[in-house]
Amino acid sequence: MTDKPEQPPTGSKREGPQVIAEKINRAPPQDNKTAINVAIMDGVSVTFSVEVGRISIPFRSVRTLKQGEVIALDRPINDPMDIRVNGTLVGRGQVVSTEAKKFGIRITEIIAPTNETH
Structure with a gap:
């Protein structure tokens, strides 16, 4: 068993602010800016x-x-x-x-x- 928090399921649904905040909080402090960018982009749909x-x-x-x-x-x-x-x-x-x-x-x-x- 690991101490890592459970990851939210991924899919085609856009992630809400709470899920994005959780991703940011899980990132190491030195990667916080990267985590913010990745968390925001994870909810963007592309063709x-x-x-x-x-x-x-x-x-x-x-x-x-x-x-x-x-x-x-x-x-x-x-x-x-x-x-x-x-x-x-x-x-x-x-x-x-x-x-x-x-x-x-x-x-x-x-x-x-x-x-x-x-």
């Missing part, structure tokens, strides 16, 4: 997206698209997909099928964000 590929085409081509047409993208079929968080490239991965028969992404590479990854 996670997977990009299959891109292509630049004239607008007139977009206007004449018809159902059933195929648009070739810039990425070979076996290349990993780009993983983006709020539009920033953070990794790459392979498309998989989940147990719930939905698309998933297996992360194969983590990319440290830089100015060029936007």
Whole structure:
């Protein structure tokens, strides 16, 4: 048995001020500023997206698209997909099928964000 306080469950619900205060209080004094920043950010929702590929085409081509047409993208079929968080490239991965028969992404590479990854 440990003396650590029980961690609140994590999930998609935003954390209230009491939970954030508890996280701050659990942090060592020298890390208090970091704990405040992390505690605040833990409640922020972000958009996670997977990009299959891109292509630049004239607008007139977009206007004449018809159902059933195929648009070739810039990425070979076996290349990993780009993983983006709020539009920033953070990794790459392979498309998989989940147990719930939905698309998933297996992360194969983590990319440290830089100015060029936007």
